Amino acid sequence: MPARSFSYQDKVLLLQHGSTELLALAQRRGALLHKLLSGTNIFEQDLHRPHGRLHHADWLKLLQNCQQQVSSPELPFLLGDALLNSSYISLCKSLQYARNLRQALTQLYYFRHQLFPGIFAKAYQTQQQLVIELHPALGFANQHTFMLATVFSLLVSLLKQQLGTLTGVTIRLQQDVPENLLQQQFYWGCTVSFNQYCDSLSIPLPLCYQTFTDADPVKFRAAKRTCLQLNRVLSPQRGLLECIYTLQQRALPVLLTQQHVADALGLSGSSLKRQLRQHHTNFANLIDQVRRDAARKVLQQGNCSNRQLAMMLGYSDEHNFRRAFKRWTGFIPSDYKSVFNFN
Amino acid sequence: MWRQHRYKMLLSALLLLSGLLLAVNTGEAKAGNQFDWLDVLGEGTTLLVACGWLGLIISSRPTGRVTEWLYYGSLLLVYSYFLDLLDEFIRYPDHIRLMSWLESLPAPVGMLVLTYGLVGWHREQRAINRQLRGRELYLRDHQLIDPLTQLYGMEYLKAVLQREIELHQSQQSSLSMLVLDINNFSGFNRRCGMAAGDAYLGRLSELLTNQLRHSDVICRYAGDRFIALLPATALPQAQIMAQHLRQQLAQLTSHNDEPELTIQALAVQQSCAKTALQSADKALAQAKAATTLELQRT
Known part of the structure; x- marks a missing residue:
């Protein structure tokens, strides 16, 4: 765990790893570049510099x-797809050359600061499924939905391209049911449920070990080398919320x-x-969130008494916990346990 | 617009001709040195401008009450100015007052009639503005146009489909639908990049707009799926159109490795837009399955 955590003003994002793709998509839909860049500190000439940051x-x-x-609801879905297939992002290339989903996800988790430093994942396994929960590493306010849609689109596109099937894959979202479900149905094509306790993607275990169609160990190693080289320019940093979450998670039951x-974290109180x-957000909220996620995870995984x-x-007694x-x-x-096992 | 006003034009020509004949009959021509050229210039210009008004009214307005008022008001003005101009060239005997009455009376009457017409026009315009504002608000509210293809999006399709279904059921005519989908579009995007994919969607939507009729409503349903509503079209006719579209699009897009399309025609018999769209999805899925099966056999 690095001592320093990044915040809004730290330049930890590469322009080539998202912004250029997003701008290109919006421009092709009739938006003007100077209007898209207005209010930001990004200059037009920096957009194509290899290691330009924001x-x-x-x-x-x-x-x-x-x-x-741009009034185009498909934007986040297309952005996820575009990122996955971008020729500039060696991390995404390495995902496609991975042996199987397990290796790809490990790779994505390890190098996540190069693509989505603002979102962190916690994965765990139940009897039949691998569940990946996504949490914001910094407050996205009203862009949370957009960011999540982008990340999920990237993962779903990877599954579609490399495995050709989405049977049994489920996406659970915290957001309310949107007025129009068409984009989700169209671009994801898997079961999507809303109003859930956590934003997560669950994948049946057999899919995790199925070999990718484009699996290529040599190319994978080459792409991984490029990612490692990029690490020298863009050192791994974690968002503040992720740091606190991880600290508390490790410290439980204290x-x-x-x-x-x-x-x-080396900060003053x-x-x-x-x-x-x-x-x-505030501190109590975050600690509460860690306990909530941990409780849910344990209840889903196995038999554990309330006590x-x-x-x-870290509750003083069973009653408080309940x-x-x-x-x-x-x-x-x-009840939660029986509902979950019934499903 | 001109054609709607044939009788009016004939009438005006006759009126002016009768004025000319009357003037020639009653008076006698002045000698060349008696013409007051400044008067001729002033009155001639007024006449030309009034004639211009007549032309504008005829060419821009449909037949109707307000148009009649505007037209006849201007016609009376033209008549009066015409006689005014004539008396520069023709001298009338002093005892015949008819010509001077004909010259001065129609002008104020014409003005009044014209003003009444203008008031009517003002009211009409206000009503139109009100209606337009309502519609514009609707458009702005829903942001219905897809920015990439400039076609209508799904929201608009749903609204229009519901309206058309109700309309066609009450008129007992048949409504059809064309569903169009690009085969393996994500693969194409992956091979050629998303910019090429977006450009292809734009081109395809242009082709569709050109190939279908003006009355057909073409919408981008989602992603790479398009739906065209064919009002007052029976299924066999829609199938012919689908076949035609297949041929045209195949010719127009065959030059490089562009993806193939699945086009399916179906009749809309449901009474609700949602179920109609669901059945369209189902029909398309069946058509796609059939083509992949054929490909596997060959």
């Missing part, structure tokens, strides 16, 4: 401009205090508080 504040502004200028986390406010769970999550769980999900733990 920070998240600019990226969010860019996303907002694109949606204002609950971290705000001062503890601030010390670990007040500046941590201020930064969290910028991310539209054990309460101990694992009440918290009901607040998170609307079910008491045993």
Whole structure:
């Protein structure tokens, strides 16, 4: 875990890894470049420099401009697809040459700071499925849906291209059911459910080990080498929310205090508080989220009594845990378990 | 517009001709040195401008009450100015007052009639503006046009389909639909890049607009799927159109490795836009399965 975490003003995104593709898509849909770039610190001549960078504040502004200028609901879905097939991004190339989905996902997780530093994934396995939960590593505010759609589109496109099937793949989203489901149905073509507790993608285990059609160990190694070289330019950094999430997750059943986390991150307590406010969240919320995700994960994976769970999550007694769980999900733990196993 | 006003034009020509004949009969020509050229210039210009108004009214307005008022008002003005111009060249005997009455009376009457017509026009324009504003709001509200292909999007298709279904059911005529899908478009995107894919979609939508009739509504349903509504068209006719489209598009796109299209014609018999679109999806899936099966056999 790197000591420093990035925030909105740190230039951790490569222009070539997303912005150029997004701008090209919007321009082909009739938007003007100077309007798309207005309000950001990006210059037109920097767009094609090989290692040109931008920070998240600019990226969010860019996303907002694109949606204002172009009324095209397909944009995030196309962006995910375009990123996957971009010839500039060696990480995406390496994903396609991977042996199987497992290797591709490991690769994506390891080099995620090169493509989506703003989103972090937590994966776990149940009896039949691999579940990948996606969390924001910094506050995306109203661009959250767009970013998630992009990441999911990339993953789904990879599955479609390399495995040719999406049987059993499910996407769960936190957002409300949108008015118009057509884009999701059309571009993803798998089961999508809304109003869930977490944004996640579950993939049946057999699919994870099925060989990719374009699997090529030599090309994979070459692409991986390029990714490693890129690491020298763009060192791995994690978002603030991801740092806190991981710290707390490792520390369970002990609950971290705000001062503890601030010390670990090399920040003062007040500046941590201020930064969290910028991310539209607060410390208690984050800790709650970690416990919620952990509880859900354990309940899905196996048999664990409420008492054990309460101990694992740092609750003083079973009763408190049950009440918290009901607040998170609307079910008491045993009901949740039976609902999940029934499905 | 001219054709709607044939009788009016004939009438005006007759009226002016009768004025000329009357003037020639009652008066006698002045000698060349008695002409007041400044008067001739002024009155001639007024006459020409009034004639210009008549022409504009005829060429821009449909037949109707307001048009009649505008036209006859201007005609009276033209008549009066015409006689005004004639008396520069013709001298009338002093005891005949008819010509001077004919010269001065129609002008104020014409003005009044014209003004009444203009008021009517103003009201009409206000009503039109109101209606247009309502429609524009609808367009802005839903942002219905797909920016890439400049075709209508799914929202518009749903609204129009529902309206057309109701309309066709009440008139008991048949409504058909063409569903068009590009085979393996994501593969094409992957091979040639997304820019080429977008350019292809743009070109295809232009071709579709050119090949289909003006009355057909063409929409980009989603991604690489297009739907054309064919009002007042029976299924056999729609199938002929689909066949025609297949041939035309094959000729127009055969020059490089562009993807093939699946085009399916079907009759809309459902009473709800949603189910109609679902059945369209199903028909398309069947057609696609059939083509892949054929490919496997060969």
